[in-house]
Amino acid sequence: MKHRQGAGLKLRGIHRQFEGRPVINHLDLDVAPGEFLAIIGPSGCGKSTLLRLLAHLDQADQGTLDRSEADLDVAFVFQDPCLMPWRSVIDNVALPLELQGVPRHHRIPAAEALLKTVGLGDAQGKFPQQLSGGMKMRVSLARALITRPDLLLLDEPFAALDDITRHHLDDHLQSLWLSHPMTVVFVTHSLSEAVYLADRVIVLSAGGGNITLDYKVPLPHPRTAASRLSTPFIDHLRTVSEAFEGHSRTLA
Amino acid sequence: MKPLSGVLWLPPLMSFVLITGLIECSIILMDLPAYLAPRPSAVALALFIHAEELLKATRHTGIAAITGLGMSAILGALLAITLASHPLIRRAFYPYAVFFQTVPIIAIAPMLVIWFGYGQGAVVAASFIVSVSPIIANTLTGLLSTDPALLDLFRIAKASRLDTLFKLRIPGAIPHFLTGLRIASGLAVIGAIVGEFVADSYEDGGGIGTAVEIALKEQRTDLVFAAVLMSSLLGLLIFWLVSGLNQLSLKYWHLGEFKDS
Amino acid sequence: MKDLRLLKIIGLGMLMLILSACKGSPDDPPAEGAFKADIQLDWVPEPEFGGYYAARDSGLFSQEHLEVHLKPGGPGVPTLQLIESGQVTFGITTADNLLIARDRGADLVALFALYQTFPAGIMVHAERGLHGLEDVFKEGTLAMEPGTPTFKFLEKRFGFHHIHVVPYTNNLSPFLHDPQLAQQCYVTAEPIAARRAGASPFVFPISDAGYNPYSGILVTKREVLIKHKDEVRRLIRAIKAGWTAYLKDPTSANQAMHQLNPTMDEATFEASSKIQAPLIVGSPGTPIGQMTLERWQTLSGQLVELGLIQPSDPQSAFEPSE
Numbered sequence: 001m002k003h004r005q006g007a008g009l010k011l012r013g014i015h016r017q018f019e020g021r022p023v024i025n026h027l028d029l030d031v032a033p034g035e036f037l038a039i040i041g042p043s044g045c046g047k048s049t050l051l052r053l054l055a056h057l058d059q060a061d062q063g064t065l066d067r068s069e070a071d072l073d074v075a076f077v078f079q080d081p082c083l084m085p086w087r088s089v090i091d092n093v094a095l096p097l098e099l100q101g102v103p104r105h106h107r108i109p110a111a112e113a114l115l116k117t118v119g120l121g122d123a124q125g126k127f128p129q130q131l132s133g134g135m136k137m138r139v140s141l142a143r144a145l146i147t148r149p150d151l152l153l154l155d156e157p158f159a160a161l162d163d164i165t166r167h168h169l170d171d172h173l174q175s176l177w178l179s180h181p182m183t184v185v186f187v188t189h190s191l192s193e194a195v196y197l198a199d200r201v202i203v204l205s206a207g208g209g210n211i212t213l214d215y216k217v218p219l220p221h222p223r224t225a226a227s228r229l230s231t232p233f234i235d236h237l238r239t240v241s242e243a244f245e246g247h248s249r250t251l252a
Numbered sequence: 253m254k255p256l257s258g259v260l261w262l263p264p265l266m267s268f269v270l271i272t273g274l275i276e277c278s279i280i281l282m283d284l285p286a287y288l289a290p291r292p293s294a295v296a297l298a299l300f301i302h303a304e305e306l307l308k309a310t311r312h313t314g315i316a317a318i319t320g321l322g323m324s325a326i327l328g329a330l331l332a333i334t335l336a337s338h339p340l341i342r343r344a345f346y347p348y349a350v351f352f353q354t355v356p357i358i359a360i361a362p363m364l365v366i367w368f369g370y371g372q373g374a375v376v377a378a379s380f381i382v383s384v385s386p387i388i389a390n391t392l393t394g395l396l397s398t399d400p401a402l403l404d405l406f407r408i409a410k411a412s413r414l415d416t417l418f419k420l421r422i423p424g425a426i427p428h429f430l431t432g433l434r435i436a437s438g439l440a441v442i443g444a445i446v447g448e449f450v451a452d453s454y455e456d457g458g459g460i461g462t463a464v465e466i467a468l469k470e471q472r473t474d475l476v477f478a479a480v481l482m483s484s485l486l487g488l489l490i491f492w493l494v495s496g497l498n499q500l501s502l503k504y505w506h507l508g509e510f511k512d513s
Numbered sequence: 514m515k516d517l518r519l520l521k522i523i524g525l526g527m528l529m530l531i532l533s534a535c536k537g538s539p540d541d542p543p544a545e546g547a548f549k550a551d552i553q554l555d556w557v558p559e560p561e562f563g564g565y566y567a568a569r570d571s572g573l574f575s576q577e578h579l580e581v582h583l584k585p586g587g588p589g590v591p592t593l594q595l596i597e598s599g600q601v602t603f604g605i606t607t608a609d610n611l612l613i614a615r616d617r618g619a620d621l622v623a624l625f626a627l628y629q630t631f632p633a634g635i636m637v638h639a640e641r642g643l644h645g646l647e648d649v650f651k652e653g654t655l656a657m658e659p660g661t662p663t664f665k666f667l668e669k670r671f672g673f674h675h676i677h678v679v680p681y682t683n684n685l686s687p688f689l690h691d692p693q694l695a696q697q698c699y700v701t702a703e704p705i706a707a708r709r710a711g712a713s714p715f716v717f718p719i720s721d722a723g724y725n726p727y728s729g730i731l732v733t734k735r736e737v738l739i740k741h742k743d744e745v746r747r748l749i750r751a752i753k754a755g756w757t758a759y760l761k762d763p764t765s766a767n768q769a770m771h772q773l774n775p776t777m778d779e780a781t782f783e784a785s786s787k788i789q790a791p792l793i794v795g796s797p798g799t800p801i802g803q804m805t806l807e808r809w810q811t812l813s814g815q816l817v818e819l820g821l822i823q824p825s826d827p828q829s830a831f832e833p834s835e
Contacts, residue, residue: 466660
């Protein structure tokens with residue numbers, strides 16, 4: 001029986017360097033099961049590297065990474081939707097189940113259901129070339145969710161899209177997380193997106209990957225478009241923003 | 253009123269008419285004898301009169317060339333997949349793939365005769381040797397240039413090596429393979445003709461290579477050019493077939509494309 | 514306006530391409546001094562050219578105030594085209610090729626015929642116990658160059674239905690490896706090489722089957738003959754003397770040719786020059802290099818029958834020697 005909560009993560013002394021320069025500098029971090037964690041920071045602060053370490057796509061040079069379970073189901077969403085152009089939308093979404101050996105008559109209905117959830121129920125026979133950027137990203141999200149992952153990692157997934165589409169996708173992600181409990185680690189450049197989506201926002205410093213701010217966002221879920229303009233939201237955004245700017249200013 | 257550039261066959265037809273017209277006039281004006289420079293009109297006449305034999309010869313060579321190209325496609329793709337599987341294998345065996353490209357076929361053709369005997373066996377082997385290299389090289393490039401993000405996705409999904417090969421690398425490499433096949437199509441014809449110079453069997457009249465040799469011996473320069481023209485047309489036909497395959501892969505199997513005409 | 518200029522440039526470029534096919538002829542004699550002549554050999558230096566090297570090296574050409582350059586050839590050398598385009602003045606070929614060239618419009622003339630008997634033959638393994646040339650066409654494989662008059666003659670005379678005909682590529686190893694293989698040959702070359710490689714070759718001469726063109730003939734353009742009648746006469750005189758000397762003693766000319774063609778060893782040179790002697794001499798009392806109208810007429814008739822040329826009078830195809 002799989003955990004319905006999501007994975008817990010414990011990082012101690014994680015150190016990773018490239019060509020002699022540390023990208024992540026002896027980092028300690030705890031992530032609670034089912035938590036929505038947003039990571040923000042300037043370019044080169046190691047946030048993408050951290051995600052890759054969590055996904056076991058990369059190995060830390062030092063330190064330990066404990067996961068609450070040995071055999072975790074991890075899903076990753078990149079900035080590029082990364083769909084296979086020779087497969088239809090539904091076959092793209094069903095791919096992770098296919099790779100696990102799930103037969104067609106099980107995985108196709110699962111894919112159909114997820115596509116409906118992200119509003120693409122009519123597009124399942126289409127091919128990626130026929131979709132807009134936002135639609136492709138929604139397919140990518142559906143694909144990430146199809147195995148009911150314990151850990152969902154997203155690396156600036158909506159950065160290439162316009163603001164309106166971005167807000168829609170933020171809401172899709174939020175509703176998917178609320179209906180499928182899982183731990184989410186979400187890297188973004190957008191402070192308001194981080195505050196909107198996350199339980200907890202972490203600011204990483206440039207060129208060393210140290211945590212300069214670990215901030216809880218106690219706003220209730222689900223958050224709506226109206227939330228973005230509420231006073232508490234703006235207060236939280238201001239705090240995060242000051243910490244972010246302040247640290248950036250000390251570097252400049 | 254469709255612009256001239258819009259009609260597909262009109263520009264090449266116009267350039268063909270212009271060039272052959274210029275050649276015809278030059279030869280007449282300079283009073284060049286037929287045994288030095290045959291007039292395009294004489295070549296056309298020779299083509300017409302000897303149409304049956306030339307078509308038979310073209311069919312003879314065409315079968316060998318298409319068989320050779322087919323072998324190159326299958327074996328070339330398999331070799332590329334093998335080379336792509338491991339960097340050590342690649343380093344150890346890729347030089348041999350390059351060997352296919354650099355070996356002068358005229359030199360090893362007699363050996364092909366010893367191994368395959370006279371006739372289609374050796375000719376197909378020659379066609380294969382000459383045409384396999386671009387397929388290996390292009391397919392290998394395609395297999396090695398798989399989208400790294402998709403490779404990461406497969407790793408995270410704990411996909412088996414076989415699944416990664418058949419569900420990701422190979423479908424992604426098909427446009428590259430087809431590019432290699434396009435390049436190889438002309439080479440397959442050349443390889444077959446060169447093979448014929450050494451190993452053709454004359455029972456059914458032989459192929460285009462033999463037709464060229466006979467025309468040279470009989471000092472019929474118009475026939476030489478007619479036979480050469482047939483070989484070009486054969487190359488074009490095979491190229492056109494491969495391009496059709498490319499279009500199909502795009503339209504029905506969505507196997508990607510490269511931007512070219 | 515720019516397009517018109519581009520068109521002119523393209524047209525000019527193509528004209529130049531075609532003009533390059535038409536070279537000027539280098540047969541204008543220098544103002545004073547010896548007459549320069551180059552002779553294109555249709556193969557590598559072998560005893561079939563021995564008399565030319567003998568004439569050159571014993572000063573017979575310079576005695577006649579001739580400066581002669583012998584140009585070795587090889588497989589695929591386009592001797593007739595080189596003469597036709599004026600790149601060489603003289604060349605060596607076989608009588609059938611000459612008649613075909615004349616039929617295609619080239620006014621070339623034969624001046625001297627070395628071989629009175631055609632040296633071509635079909636070489637088989639003696640172990641097969643074949644009695645006559647017709648047996649060659651009953652079974653087995655025959656390696657021959659396609660499209661030659663000899664090929665067509667044999668095809669017409671004997672038919673290829675019962676044998677497997679394949680290309681001949683100047684390579685002896687298929688013959689050595691296949692006891693059922695027969696191949697075209699020149700008696701002066703392949704049989705000797707086959708014997709040295711340990712095989713027991715047997716040769717059926719093509720001339721015995723009734724096809725006997727003059728071979729080793731020296732040809733030039735008629736305009737050269739007309740313009741330099743005296744020089745040509747002197748050239749032929751020197752060549753005849755060279756061959757007479759070579760037939761008496763081929764040693765030094767063979768050595769000279771061996772230097773140019775080291776792949777053929779001295780023993781083979783000796784054997785080859787011995788074998789060719791009776792083919793050159795012909796019936797007793799025949800002057801060396803002689804040609805008769807009758808034989809040219811016979812050949813012409815045969816080529817017409819084979820569909821290679823239109824009927825024509827071969828009188829003007831050769832210049833009878835004195």
